[in-house]
Amino acid sequence: MDLRRLVRSYLESLMASGEKRLALQEEVRPILREWMLAARRGGVAGKLGDGLDSPRPDAQATTPEESAPSRANETGVSLRAMMEEAPEAPTEPVTKDPVFFRPAGRTREEIWEQAKSLLARWEPLRELGTLRDKMVWGEGSPDADIIFVGDAPNYYDEREGRPFCGEAGTKLDEMLRAMGLTRKDVYITHLVKYRPKMARQTTNNRAPDMEEIRLSMPVLEFEVRYVRPKVIVALGVVAARGIIGQGELPLSAYQQMKGCSYCGASVVVTHHPSYLLRTSILAERRKLWEEMLRVMELAHLPISAKQRGYFLPKD
Helix, strand or coil, X not given: CCHHHHHHHHHHHHHHCCXXXXXXXXXXXXXXXXXXXXXXXXXXXXXXXXXXXXXXXCCCCCCCCCCCCCCCCXXXXXXXXXXXXXXXXXXXXXXXXCCCCCCCCCCHHHHHHXXXXXXXXXXXXXXXXXXXXXXXXXXXXXXXXXXXXXXXXXXXXHHHCCCCCHHHHHHHHHHHHHCCCCHHHCEEXXXXXXXXXXXXXXXXXXXXXXXXXXXXXXXXXXXXXXXXXXXXXXXXXXXXXXXXXXXXXXHHHHHCCCCCEECCEEEEEECCHHHHHXXXXXXXXXXXXXXXXXXXXXXXXXXXXXXXXXXXXXX
16 A cells, blocks of 8 residues: 555544544645645646655654644644645546447448448447437548548538538538649548437537547548648548647637647648628738648649639739
8 A cells, every 4th residue: 555545544544533624734735736636637746745754853753642733833733634634645547448430341342332331320420429320521522632530420411411512512622623623633531421410400500529530530640641642631620629639728728739740741720711791801811821822732733813812912
């Protein structure tokens, strides 16, 4: 039993015998404080904890009977407070088992079709119970140089069985046309291939949670490794969090990250197309377009002078 467990056991025995307060030397309080903070962090106390193993040269050992609140260098404290300051040694964090999505087939086309069939009955996602039943698979060229990734299907996507329908899809189509592309030239998909459930749900939508994303990432990895794009465009902050995986940072922080990659493809983070429905500010549209120009450069697409001039102030 380690020292922290011994101290906790001793405190518990005092409480069981009816003791409510205990004299405590001031030099011990920082050590117990360090234990408490380490437990909250999920880590292990540092050298302060080790200091209890051997008393300081000028410290005189005392028994509980000899300890008294009246001593100048000691303070009476609540035993219950002591218990909070000397918690159980932190346990190892629970590591979730990795999830693999490995469709089989003799040809590339068979593997692709098997992937869709497998996902329709794939237990890791279906057992969650937080997603709706209609799958929305990706759309476009399986040999595309660019993959566009959103967060999850919305009402219109689910209804049509295609990614990026409705007004947001119309804006994405406009972006592609400005790049000289169509949906057939790129691949469009979502992190999560099912629309997340909500109570009394009609046309309302919600973003997928982190567990839904975690269990869906092996499917996206399969798509990316199958298509082998040069560039992945993360449309919105949820897509960026799933692909880059740096936690709940704001979109602006992800946009400033340069040189990110996923499965060998460069990653560019930009606004979700629905953002264009909410802003008419020319500078904001130009910023989004500059990100698309970067996508085109990474994909080695030709860029005309007219394209470079989109959304710039007119002389």
